[in-house]
Amino acid sequence: MAWTRVLTLGVFGVVVYVVVPSAWGQSVVYYSVAALAVVSIGLGTNANWPHNILSARLFTAGVASWVAGDVVVGFQEDPNALGSVAEPLYIAGYIAIICALATVTVGGRRVIRTAELLESAIVAVGVGLASWTFVVVNRSPEIGGNTWAAVVYTNLDVFLLAILGYFLLSRRSRTATLGLTAVALTIMAVSDYASYVLLDPLGRYSETATNAAWLLSYVLMAAAVLHPLPRIDPAKAPSARVMPSLPAWRLVLLTFAVSIAPVVMVIELVRGLPVEVWGWVVVLSSAVLTLLASTRAYVILRDLRRYARKVHDSARTDLLTGLANRLSLTEWVEELLDVHDHEGVALLVVDLDRFSHINETFGYGTGDRVLTEVGARIGSTLGPNGLVGRLGGDEFVVVLAPEARHDTAVSTARAIRRAVGKELRVGDIELGIEVTVGIALSSSVLRPSAEVLFQRAHLAMTEAERRQPRLAVYNRSMDIDRHRQLRLMSEIPKAIAEQELRLFYQPLLDLRTGRVTGVETLLRWQHPVDGLLCPGDFLPSAEQTGMLPAITSFVLREAFSQCRRWRDDGRDLSVAVNLSVRNLVDSTLSEQVRVELSRAGIPGSAVAFEVTESDAMTDPTKSIETLLSLRELGSSISVDDYGTGHSSLAYLSSLPVQQLKIDRSFVTTMTTDPANAAIVRSTVDLARGLGVSVLAEGVEDEATLVALRGLGCDAAQGFHIAEPMPAAAVLSTVSSIEGRSGVLA
Numbered sequence: 001m002a003w004t005r006v007l008t009l010g011v012f013g014v015v016v017y018v019v020v021p022s023a024w025g026q027s028v029v030y031y032s033v034a035a036l037a038v039v040s041i042g043l044g045t046n047a048n049w050p051h052n053i054l055s056a057r058l059f060t061a062g063v064a065s066w067v068a069g070d071v072v073v074g075f076q077e078d079p080n081a082l083g084s085v086a087e088p089l090y091i092a093g094y095i096a097i098i099c100a101l102a103t104v105t106v107g108g109r110r111v112i113r114t115a116e117l118l119e120s121a122i123v124a125v126g127v128g129l130a131s132w133t134f135v136v137v138n139r140s141p142e143i144g145g146n147t148w149a150a151v152v153y154t155n156l157d158v159f160l161l162a163i164l165g166y167f168l169l170s171r172r173s174r175t176a177t178l179g180l181t182a183v184a185l186t187i188m189a190v191s192d193y194a195s196y197v198l199l200d201p202l203g204r205y206s207e208t209a210t211n212a213a214w215l216l217s218y219v220l221m222a223a224a225v226l227h228p229l230p231r232i233d234p235a236k237a238p239s240a241r242v243m244p245s246l247p248a249w250r251l252v253l254l255t256f257a258v259s260i261a262p263v264v265m266v267i268e269l270v271r272g273l274p275v276e277v278w279g280w281v282v283v284l285s286s287a288v289l290t291l292l293a294s295t296r297a298y299v300i301l302r303d304l305r306r307y308a309r310k311v312h313d314s315a316r317t318d319l320l321t322g323l324a325n326r327l328s329l330t331e332w333v334e335e336l337l338d339v340h341d342h343e344g345v346a347l348l349v350v351d352l353d354r355f356s357h358i359n360e361t362f363g364y365g366t367g368d369r370v371l372t373e374v375g376a377r378i379g380s381t382l383g384p385n386g387l388v389g390r391l392g393g394d395e396f397v398v399v400l401a402p403e404a405r406h407d408t409a410v411s412t413a414r415a416i417r418r419a420v421g422k423e424l425r426v427g428d429i430e431l432g433i434e435v436t437v438g439i440a441l442s443s444s445v446l447r448p449s450a451e452v453l454f455q456r457a458h459l460a461m462t463e464a465e466r467r468q469p470r471l472a473v474y475n476r477s478m479d480i481d482r483h484r485q486l487r488l489m490s491e492i493p494k495a496i497a498e499q500e501l502r503l504f505y506q507p508l509l510d511l512r513t514g515r516v517t518g519v520e521t522l523l524r525w526q527h528p529v530d531g532l533l534c535p536g537d538f539l540p541s542a543e544q545t546g547m548l549p550a551i552t553s554f555v556l557r558e559a560f561s562q563c564r565r566w567r568d569d570g571r572d573l574s575v576a577v578n579l580s581v582r583n584l585v586d587s588t589l590s591e592q593v594r595v596e597l598s599r600a601g602i603p604g605s606a607v608a609f610e611v612t613e614s615d616a617m618t619d620p621t622k623s624i625e626t627l628l629s630l631r632e633l634g635s636s637i638s639v640d641d642y643g644t645g646h647s648s649l650a651y652l653s654s655l656p657v658q659q660l661k662i663d664r665s666f667v668t669t670m671t672t673d674p675a676n677a678a679i680v681r682s683t684v685d686l687a688r689g690l691g692v693s694v695l696a697e698g699v700e701d702e703a704t705l706v707a708l709r710g711l712g713c714d715a716a717q718g719f720h721i722a723e724p725m726p727a728a729a730v731l732s733t734v735s736s737i738e739g740r741s742g743v744l745a
Helices: 002-019 024-047 053-072 086-103 112-138 145-169 175-193 204-226 248-271 273-315 326-339 355-362 364-380 404-421 450-463 477-497 537-547 548-569 589-600 613-618 620-632 651-653 673-689 702-711 727-739
Strands: 347-350 386-392 395-400 424-426 428-429 434-441 472-473 501-510 515-527 531-533 576-580 605-611 636-642 661-662 693-696
Touching: 002 204, 024 053, 024 204, 053 086, 053 204, 086 145, 112 145, 112 248, 112 273, 112 395, 145 175, 248 273, 326 386, 326 395, 326 450, 347 364, 347 404, 347 450, 355 364, 364 386, 364 395, 364 404, 364 424, 395 404, 395 531, 404 434, 428 620, 434 450, 450 477, 450 576, 477 515, 477 537, 477 548, 501 548, 501 727, 515 537, 515 548, 515 727, 537 548, 548 576, 548 589, 548 605, 548 727, 589 620, 605 613, 605 620, 613 620, 613 636, 620 636, 661 673, 673 693, 673 702, 693 702
Parallel strands: 434 472, 515 576, 576 605, 605 636, 636 661, 661 693
Antiparallel strands: 347 395, 347 434, 386 395, 424 428, 501 515, 515 531
8 A cells, every 4th residue: 555655665764864874865865755755745635635625735735845944954054043944934834734734624524623723722822931931042042033933933833732632632533544644743743842952962863863753754644644534424423512611631731821921920030030031922922822712711602602502492392303392382372372462373283193003013213203204294284374393202283373263274284184194105114194183273262371272282182083084173062071081081991890881783784685794893881971982982092091902802702702692593694893003013813813703603704804094004014914814714804984094006905805895974975976976986996896895884865875786886884774783683673674675685
């Protein structure tokens, strides 16, 4: 490698320089090695420092200026004399090198910060003053009248050494290239500083040692530059401190440097030296130190202000999504309510349905990416008068103002549901996300606070979880209903223990034969106070209390046992059981079903399981695994509420489905709404193409039943055929329905 060859050849040249006896021979070797170093540095910086062009050019110019100064000194009659034309070259070299170090970056970040440059300057002035006092002044007869040059050199040497100290301590400079550069410059600065002490006592040996050190530093700099500077990804580069700090050792060093000026003044007064000899230097140094210390204090205060702003912003920002957090949202809503006199402010709480299953199945990293993407999608639906934030967990908030009304809030909620409902890809995982939206509107009459608006929006969201579409606007009846929900939540364990849960059954009519082939199982709660409750009244609470597995076990056992009893009575009715998303991600479900089938003594083909599109798409992989395991038991799978979710045909074709159930929202009005009639017709055609049967829910009248039969629909269900009923009424009702088979078939 080029850098090793240059290093080997250069070190050999330094050794030759030391052992060559003649001054002429030393000069030839010195200038040859120095020239090699300059050429290598020039070539190396262009090739290996492409991301530090300015630093590379400054570094090359600095070394070239030093070598040019060496050449000038070599032709002087007195090489040790100060005040020659070489001095501007040396000083220019120092300045260029210092600027190169100050601008070099790693991973897009400067290695030396402004604060460290200021501290280096403070140390340089302080130590330089001490050097001038105890070295330069004492050697003034040898230096001559150019004491100003001596002051400049000592300060520049110490300044460079201080910068190199920070450079070597910085985590960002821990590369072979920058480390070797720092060592080379340290040798240069130390040897130059020492030359003021070793100028005469060792005679020619002092000059040879100093020159050899300079030459070695040139060689090391050339090798360092030829060594490729690694490119570090800014994201992986060591970051700056979050909070500005001044370590104790740096504070002690700065205190020592600043105190040198008064200490020097006291010492010189005690020594009795004339003030005109040293006073101007002390005064000048004190002024410079004061300026530098003030600037450093300003930088600290500036950094503290920036940090304070950052802390203030982070306290009002959600760290995961970068959106406004609850504190910021509350302050903003309160301000809007005050400014607009509690009129025209709408608050929307958006909850991700079954988000916990994503975390449980794919991990929290995937969940975090989902939250970030959902936040961005919600924000994309809002105009200039909307703000989106995250409350925490899987809940987002949208604030609309001014002049937000019922219709604008509802239309925004629908837009959010559409945007979030599009398939979301995280890595190689495709997820179906559905959200529930609760809306609360401000009122100049009731004048709710921001906290009350949040509470009302949550109540509306809870109400929306029990309906389709999952969207609701707050009304005062929800306050009463919320108290009822909390009460029911606490009573669910008692309901299971005391067998207050009931199963009702609704017949499923085969439109081709006019026979009832099965029933859908519907859960009810016979509450001692509230009467007969539907699943929407208590199942959400059951999920929150962890009672859903116990309820599922009850439904499976009771439904299968009833199926057995009907078969014993001579009716081979199948039973359809609804599955929730928690059932679909439960790996033990198929085993539980197998055990209950065996206990009841019925085949798996006597059972159908119904799942909604949205539930199945929450975790497609897990859902398909669960449904396939149920199919292996002989059971059939039906997609419930078809048409209200957002599954693609490609995804639907991958499900082990035997039946599509058209949602009642399309069926009920199909005889009066051409659009819904077209949807029903296309669904029947789709089912034929997929090779599955189709059942229509929500048949409320004879006209709808006739229309469905005309479209070729396989089966139907609804109040016109039969309402849900207890098990005891099923057989007689089935006989009654089939007794009308001449009309229905």
